Amino acid sequence: MADADDVIKGAGRFFSKLGGQLKEVGKTVGTQVQKTSKQVTGLGRGAVKLELEQTKLAPGDTIRGKMVLALTEPVDAKRLVVTLRARQKYITMKSGNDGKGVGASHADVYQFDKELAPSQTFGPGSYELELVVPPDALDLRAKASAGNNPIADVARTIASAVSPTMGPIEWQVIGRLEISWGRDLSSEVDIIIAQ
Known part of the structure; x- marks a missing residue:
């Protein structure tokens, strides 16, 4: 024992x-x-950075630059994509039981996506990009109701002549590493489109 x-x-x-x-x-x-x-x-994976040669362009110009992937480890992603987007801010009037209010919202005026690389395991590196600014870029306008209510569109047009409710069009180039089942890594650069 x-x-x-x-x-x-x-x-x-x-x-x-x-x-x-x-x-x-x-x-x-x-x-x-x-x-x-x-x-x-997406924390701790690194970052993506969008680098453009110039940020002031005219309609029809080509945006040139590169997407730099500064990743700390290999990342399985659906794709690497760059987007040229134009948005217009507009003012909204609200009235309800709690009174009247004014708010602001954005309407997408133009969006073009270009895939720089398909689904793969991405590591550190850079990818060249080119996007063409549409020739009619200065003529684009937001459609407030997309034609669902023509009477409201006419009233809105008349009201905007008296008191403008639409802001200027804001252009952006957005680079994005789309990650499956995770938070995308992205970078944005504001650009100016003028004559």
């Missing part, structure tokens, strides 16, 4: 071994949680 010292030593070895196993499981779980949180939040 074992004496009390042997029982205590055996229990000590058992709990030491159990503690070592728990420590290993904790490390594995911690590593997995860290990887999953990077996947979902």
